[in-house]
Amino acid sequence: MKSVAIISKPGRPQLPEVAARLVKWLKAHSYAVLADTDTCSVLPGLECVARETIAARKPEFVVVVGGDGTMLAAARAVAKAGIPILGVNLGSLGFMTEVRLEELEATLDAVERKQAVFDVRAMLRCELVRDGNAAEEYEALNDIVVNKAALARMVDFDVYVNRQFVSNYKADGVIVATPTGSTAYSLAAGGPILTPTVNAFVITPVSPHALTNRPLVVPDESEIAIEVKQPQEEAYLTVDGQTGEPLRQGDRIVCRKSKHTIQLLHLPQRSFFDVLRTKLKWGER
Amino acid sequence: MKSVAIISKPGRPQLPEVAARLVKWLKAHSYAVLADTDTCSVLPGLECVARETIAARKPEFVVVVGGDGTMLAAARAVAKAGIPILGVNLGSLGFMTEVRLEELEATLDAVERKQAVFDVRAMLRCELVRDGNAAEEYEALNDIVVNKAALARMVDFDVYVNRQFVSNYKADGVIVATPTGSTAYSLAAGGPILTPTVNAFVITPVSPHALTNRPLVVPDESEIAIEVKQPQEEAYLTVDGQTGEPLRQGDRIVCRKSKHTIQLLHLPQRSFFDVLRTKLKWGER
Amino acid sequence: MKSVAIISKPGRPQLPEVAARLVKWLKAHSYAVLADTDTCSVLPGLECVARETIAARKPEFVVVVGGDGTMLAAARAVAKAGIPILGVNLGSLGFMTEVRLEELEATLDAVERKQAVFDVRAMLRCELVRDGNAAEEYEALNDIVVNKAALARMVDFDVYVNRQFVSNYKADGVIVATPTGSTAYSLAAGGPILTPTVNAFVITPVSPHALTNRPLVVPDESEIAIEVKQPQEEAYLTVDGQTGEPLRQGDRIVCRKSKHTIQLLHLPQRSFFDVLRTKLKWGER
């Protein structure tokens, strides 16, 4: 029997009702329902599965109910297995959770009728190289960020692209973002918007001391390396805004395009630009 | 007999001496020398050829002596014929004229020994569509710009990417730039830097009224269309900052990647980032 | 008999009804009503007065019905005479037209009961100095702008503050803005917001070629001078976005604080920040 998994962000008042609607539709269409523990906690009687083990159950797709943060967590859980994700927003439109509650069943119907398209999003795979060894590996859908500790004056770092020296920077930090991440923190730091299908990443310095430092868009086949120059332990690495690691002098963060992608289920009649315009209130001044 | 053409910007005091050095090297290496009329005017005894007809003479390559403006003009003259260009700067380093005078002969030697690499730069090909007809065609190495007339308050325009509506904008103007053009006017208007090999263009609004409008990086296979909404004749089109055309309400500028490219001759030991760092004084505050 | 004048922007569908409500309130409170010709055209039976001669009739105050553009025009007509202005918006909130239609009578009642406060706004007085002579004088509530002609590559100009050389600039243009003007074109060009009571002006370059050029906030007692360096007639002067003058090489625009001010009538319960937050959709992402 085919299954569909539900991953949700708990604590939202509409969640029990939305989960019930989802389950109703899925059962009516003969899907077994897998629910993460957060979803189970609001709707009794479901088969509960830890997020980390959902991929092993090979659902047809995953429905994520929440905001872009929940989506990032879900992506980390299922991206490697190539399982498509349908994002449903509770409240305000998200860049990745574009299905509105009132469109829920109609969108599921479209998915069922093979009318949805796959929006394939590139991911970053980064290594933290310490003392010459790959100490950690990370996969990011949005971005990896090196930033200063709260009481540090700045981070001093060098950037390399394809082992060519780009520049030394003194800044609050630096962001390496995918096209998906270009509308998140990188945008707040002054970066451009990359449409989802651009084969590029953007390296955005955060409040650089040198006023001529600017966001740099590089091919997504590039190897991007950030080397921390600071003597003290005053810099931190964060991945998709959700995990963190203190950095030392000489640490190198080396990023390439991941072999994994996120596959977002998506109705063709809503373009990336429609979402952009709504989220950023373009044309509304 | 193989030939090499010289295109230069007149009026610079060093030009006669530089031209003489170039001719000396070329003759010593058995090249026939073709000179554009500006170069002829400073160094007698050369075979003079109008810029427009240089391509028809099929030189092995073209040496451009001047700044980025001279380079743009030369590129327009020879890009369609696929002739490589070597840019020599008189005075300050240019993004495209990266050979310094003191490196002139050494660089030519490297070209002769096949040690130079080709830096292939994408170009834009745009049509001005008026009343449903393609009224004009343009090729741009840097950018095409729609901007307001001096006394107009703004330009009101719509942007489409692959026939999907992006947004309406009210702004001083809009720039569609190649990676090469990303370090020219687009940078002054707040755009990001695209490295030369990124398969992308950037659409940069100039002083948009809506503060959330941001530069947009799109794949270089995209069709980018700008539609002028203004009732009066208050907008102008410029191509590489050098030609201009008054626009009317309803005019559409439709751009795609050109089938032509510019081939810049380039020494592998000087990276794009070296040029960037020097031009923008990065790491120097 | 005391009078109140109405200045409005024609062509808006709600205008006849709004004008009638205004007239009704004014007559009920024993004011003679003066109407500019635009207002007369939508509501018969009023005493029509040309905008330019309204000040000579010494109304108690002027009600402006329209947007910020109409407000600027009205300010030019009555500022020198020190007549207060009440701005009523038709449609979207303006920075200067903050009274909503539904608040119209209540606001007039508050004005009548002396509960409104005066929001005094500084103005600029600029001279165009040509060949050593003051050729023209201008008063601006928002800004004076020197910008390039549509087909010019840039404006090349020097800025002086209190006869001290600030810098040479190569840019699309330069804006000298009052605090009131800081939320208009200067904001689109990257300038800061100056609250209405700051004793300062801001000099904002538009798309400067040098990436380190930044908006400069100077005391409002400063003499600010802009000197056009360009050989050709490729720069224009505009005042409050509404009048224009071609500039020549050597022309100097010399600005100081005007001795006139605009007195906006204003309810104390709506702060400048309330208007700012609503107009710029702060805190709403």
Added chain:
Amino acid sequence: MKSVAIISKPGRPQLPEVAARLVKWLKAHSYAVLADTDTCSVLPGLECVARETIAARKPEFVVVVGGDGTMLAAARAVAKAGIPILGVNLGSLGFMTEVRLEELEATLDAVERKQAVFDVRAMLRCELVRDGNAAEEYEALNDIVVNKAALARMVDFDVYVNRQFVSNYKADGVIVATPTGSTAYSLAAGGPILTPTVNAFVITPVSPHALTNRPLVVPDESEIAIEVKQPQEEAYLTVDGQTGEPLRQGDRIVCRKSKHTIQLLHLPQRSFFDVLRTKLKWGER
């Protein structure tokens, strides 16, 4: 006997020679020399005084040898006592240390002949209000900054000016800067430059999530309050980049103009704009 104090940043190779030149000039002009402990460590035989007690000795003025960081520390030590400061840079020009080594004696001669002017710089005085009580007080010459902890996603805070609500912000942080501080961190975060005599402060959000949030310039008589909204202890306060304090939910930072000022000794022939142009490389692209 009149005295002059020397405050210096240790560890610079030129320091012993510079200190010796200073001492020679001061003794030749019959000044007693007071040296902070850092200066004593490089030049034996001086009267050593802790920085904190220099003000109590009432020197005629203080010579600061170092960069802007040393200047900030010196200012904190002597500002309350109203003692003038002369800033000498070792190496690159500082915004506050504008005397070059080659100008050292000539500048001291000018000070002695009363040809130097006082550049009076406003300071901020801020209180940290916790649980309704003023827990700490700070004086800042440059800025006070509330920023996020390295692993926090953002700081959520409200800003008030004169007890009027300005806005809620979600950002990396917020800077309240004096005109002097406007060329430091605030500039890197996108703030404008305030000339030293503007009676204003600037409130600059750092990487705000809402793209329409902009730097806000307010009169320097304003009371500026920042209220931390975050539930966790994820925000920090720093003063002139040099001291730090973890903040809690509900903490308020309330700033006003200090009654103290910094008096920089300054030669009239070098304007603020000269320093600005040199530091920011304006007009040099």
